[in-house]
Amino acid sequence: MSSQETDPQGNPTPPSGKISRRALLGTVGVGVVAAGAGVAVGRLTAPEDTSANGDVVEFRGVHQAGIVTPAQDRMHFVAFDVITDSRDELVELLKTWTTMAERMTVGEEAAPDGALGAGTYTPPSDTGEALDLEAGQLTLTIGFGPSLFEKDGVDRFGIADKRPAALVELPKFTGDALEPARSGGDICIQACANDPQVAVHAVRNLARVGFGVVAVRWSQLGFGRTSSTSTSQTTPRNLFGFKDGTRNIKAEEDDAVNRFVWVDPADDQVWMGGGSYLVARRIRMLIESWDRTVLHEQERVIGRSKGTGAPLGQDDEFDELDLDSKGPDGHLVDVDAHVRLASREELGGIEILRRGYNFTDGSDGFGHLDAGLFFIAYCRDPQKQFVPMQQNLARNDAMNEYIKHVGSAVFAVPPGVEDGTYWGSTLFGGSRESAGNP
């Protein structure tokens, strides 16, 4: 790291002097790129906007962005199958993706020629639907699934011996109703932004240049965040109507972040130092059943008041969870309340960082909306954190009557890309020197 300013997660603060897509189109003109020319990022049509780089989240750093970054409002998540057998092709794509991702997170097009590059024989190097849009605090976060390391007993890319012990498929939990077409994947990319079109554009362009190397296995749009990951954010509500993530780890809590989120190089595989593990679960909410349940029962199931979000028996959202006190009906927080079973008190001190999103994907074919929560958790070791937590919840949670886990995946999230490196360089080796253009 240089002496550059860093944020609490060790990532350098956003650079200035980058050109936004809008600035490019509005002032420089079609097909001309003046990279790094000192033009401020920002909404040129609104000169009173002094937010400058507030719209940009730095891509490079010790850790990947998109983990402890204050959760943006919208998300597009994609899981890929790698369809090549060539390690070289895969590494080349990772380098290309890194270059594209870094560009898009500052609001630039995916590649220098861009949507308006006048190739006579080659298609445009950006798809164009974000041309007029700001950076939108876009973050792009990559992860590698267990099957990338070994699949059907085959060491596909010569990295089987680098698979961390923590990276194994999740066990089947009680009640799981997983759909293969919504589960697993060799590589995932989480795109979060405050404008959904910015997130969709990023995933689409990464998928586009992956043609022949990767294929989209599944993807999920999240329309609204269900967690806060910073003390600067208010707690949003999930589709049960409850505030969600009140006790979530916050970026500002250095001790908890270091203890529960970031992998220490001494944990297992050195290449994962500074990385994390991502668990994704598509949780269908049976909202019709929930909506026919009385408020008292809903609050008993969750263990919190619906209005304030306070633990039952308390007044304020952030009041301490009291798991011992009893009222006339028994424990204030019921023995099978969600908030109890997911609590660190119940789980021997375990915590995870949640970063989920609400979703609605049309109809389920039986007269109901297909809606729920796309759960994303980051943790230092899913086997020691997510798995015991979910085992406890899957067996005992009163909420199980109203949810169904229909998708599941786990990924090793490598450390941040520092200067001269690329997504996965600690795993595959080498620098980004040979990075090709898309």
Added chain:
Amino acid sequence: MSSQETDPQGNPTPPSGKISRRALLGTVGVGVVAAGAGVAVGRLTAPEDTSANGDVVEFRGVHQAGIVTPAQDRMHFVAFDVITDSRDELVELLKTWTTMAERMTVGEEAAPDGALGAGTYTPPSDTGEALDLEAGQLTLTIGFGPSLFEKDGVDRFGIADKRPAALVELPKFTGDALEPARSGGDICIQACANDPQVAVHAVRNLARVGFGVVAVRWSQLGFGRTSSTSTSQTTPRNLFGFKDGTRNIKAEEDDAVNRFVWVDPADDQVWMGGGSYLVARRIRMLIESWDRTVLHEQERVIGRSKGTGAPLGQDDEFDELDLDSKGPDGHLVDVDAHVRLASREELGGIEILRRGYNFTDGSDGFGHLDAGLFFIAYCRDPQKQFVPMQQNLARNDAMNEYIKHVGSAVFAVPPGVEDGTYWGSTLFGGSRESAGNP
């Protein structure tokens, strides 16, 4: 109409004095409702916000909101099957829906008791996920499909003789690949808002109280608008990366709106006077094919420059479309360019009002994103406007190589709900006097 101020569409301008969900929760406290108590709508936590009612679109008026209303950023669209045989139950639901819709569009909960109503035996009358959210310019717009009037030869609700001649199922167009599970429906509701959670909340609550009377047939989330419906808006881009809807009818164009959007009572059925017809088409974009096409070909297919949106041969987005001039390669705007075939010049003067949204719904199961454009058009007579336009496009449009129509529906959109009336009262008769609570 009273002497109240009206907007260009004849709708009264927003009233003041309503209470937002946030205001309710933040200042009045749990379970207490002070309806109409003169509290300004707005973000109480941000007193510098002086937008007052800028966040509210008036629900009542001569026409339904959500048609010429400046297109909001996000949409949730739902089509229902009516599953009761009882006209009374259906009418009762329409009255209940009207009351709920009016409340939600001003940022109130769906019903007075709300999410925190302490019913011992009854579930909450609002699902709560919008409790902390603003009104978000929510509009809710209802339409009635041909099958509501008659299905399998049965006059289900005694309204078969009120079916407008213009309301018949659309013909099969060349290339149509319609999925029944994404097509048709007895009733549709279009929810548009600037916050997707506000739109989803509205649809979910209307579906909730419809239990036993209606069932969700299909629904569609749109993450970004692809049309402007007001001269105050900039033209957004669709997932082909092109500006879309440059020549769309704008709310300010009174003559065009009256000629092409609003039904005249003399047209056919008197009850439809002031209404319109909604055509919905789920258009899958084959974005992988498109993305491998060179810019020159993309622009030839559309007939516009990708950067500026100007018609080919012109400089500015809003320059006149020149269909006659030729360049060295033939017509500046090719004979099968989309913009030519969809033009009023080509179609004997026909225009429609478009109000579509970009969508991305996961994967198609073949390694690609399931993405495209959810096309919504409003017109005075779909048989005379949308059908001939789409016939021309379906047969000849160069764009057909890159799109597939996979969903389709048409609905009669009744006129606006004026004081004392309900959604569909001009069709079913009576006033809202007997409106029940959800």
